[in-house]
Amino acid sequence: MVRDEALEFIKYWSMWAEVPIKHLLAWLALPKSTYGTWLKRYGIGNRHNGLIPRNHWLLEAEKQAILAFHHRHPLEGYRRLSYLMLDADVVAVSASSVYRVLKEAGVLDSWQTKPSKKGTGFEQPLAPHVHWHTDVSYINVAGTFYYFCSVLDGFSRYIVHWELRASMKEEEVEMILQRAKELFPGTTPRVISDNGPQFTSAPCGYRQRL
Incomplete structure (x- = not known):
């Protein structure tokens, strides 16, 4: 083995030239840690890193x-x-x-009848009043900040309804959505928001269809 031959070479010239091994290692650019590892494995064949069969593996x-x-x-x-x-x-x-x-x-996933759409992007609506997007932001009106709440149709990008309010609580969000619903009776859109506190509270119930 090349490793053992290198060890014998170093020992031979260290003895006959009376040169310390550490000097030979420096000249050969061989780290001391590597030399020590080689000494421990002297006479032992190299082992591969492949999987070794275990006696507890299933037949x-x-x-x-x-x-x-x-x-x-x-x-x-x-x-x-x-x-x-x-x-x-x-x-x-x-x-x-x-x-x-x-x-x-492949028998554990047999119960899944519909593949997951996670990671495939947002599914755009194919008709008006299927998705309504709503958000709350601030707007400066004559030096006074108001809450601007808008309801946007996800298909046509049409602003269904908007309001300016001095405060924005869950009851007010529910009222704004209800007024938007009254403008288009008979529709049952899914309301999509940024999960703000006004939308995630129990009274609002924004995840359900209007």
Whole structure:
């Protein structure tokens, strides 16, 4: 091995040239820590970093037994399956092992009938009065600041209703939305806001359709 040959080279010339090893290491640009590690591993072959099979890993027959038992009990969760299989003397494995086997087989997500839209962006409305966007901001009128609340249609970007108020509480937000609703009777828009305290309080109920 090149490593052991390098150690023998350093020892040989340190002895015959009567040069301290630390000087040879400096000339060779070899760190002392590396030299010390090499000494501890002298005569030992290099080991790879690949996965080493463990005696507690599941056998293929055990994985198939878990999948077969899950097929017979599709409504049971993976934790309960581990206990049921232990009682039935099918296979003795942990709940985490059952989860990994079912996950690799792709049977854990079978209950999801609709894929998640998380991370795909906001879904724009395809018709008027489906989404109403509302927000509260400040506006200076003749040196006095008022609360400006506007209701905007998400499809047409049309301002459905707006009001200026000296204060902005949840009751006032509810009143502004109700007046906007009265302008377009028969519509049931979803109100979208920035989750401010005026919108997240219980009386307002902004998450529900108007």
